[in-house]
Amino acid sequence: MRFSPDDVVCRVALNLGWVRTAEEALRAWLPLVSELRPVSMRFEEAGPDGLRRGYLADLLVVFPPPEGGTADSRTVEDGTARDRLLAPVGELARRVGLDPAAFEVDEDGLGGALNVKDEQDGSPYGAYLVLALTGADPLNPEGEQADYDDTGEDLL
Numbered sequence: 001m002r003f004s005p006d007d008v009v010c011r012v013a014l015n016l017g018w019v020r021t022a023e024e025a026l027r028a029w030l031p032l033v034s035e036l037r038p039v040s041m042r043f044e045e046a047g048p049d050g051l052r053r054g055y056l057a058d059l060l061v062v063f064p065p066p067e068g069g070t071a072d073s074r075t076v077e078d079g080t081a082r083d084r085l086l087a088p089v090g091e092l093a094r095r096v097g098l099d100p101a102a103f104e105v106d107e108d109g110l111g112g113a114l115n116v117k118d119e120q121d122g123s124p125y126g127a128y129l130v131l132a133l134t135g136a137d138p139l140n141p142e143g144e145q146a147d148y149d150d151t152g153e154d155l156l
Helices: 022-036 081-095
Strands: 008-016 040-045 055-063 111-115 127-134
Touching: 008 022, 008 081, 022 040, 022 055, 022 081, 055 081, 081 111, 081 127
Parallel strands: none
Antiparallel strands: 008 055, 008 127, 040 055, 111 127
């Protein structure tokens, strides 16, 4: 999937561990999905041997630049790349019930992550991770299909 260099692209990971059926999970997430209108959504039952229970969802949400704004047309008053990243990410974090102040921006100010460390801090939608990157999918910045052979244990 291709994005404008000015788009803020976010991945939102959700987990409703208390639901027992796919229908319950979908009903719980429907208001959020309707509001955010993700360009892509993955939905699955958590594996029996996994760290999570219930149902999982991954939303890919794209925030275009403010009306009439592109990187080339912005002025100093429009803020830094970091400011342009934090505005939509802050709104998204609040919408899913997370604290925007917990979002950690990378050193170049073009991306970052909000990772809920404590399950009790989660949102009513079960949001536990928000990844953001300007101009690309945070899980696939090169835009190519990725295929990983590793189990990912080193990421835990």
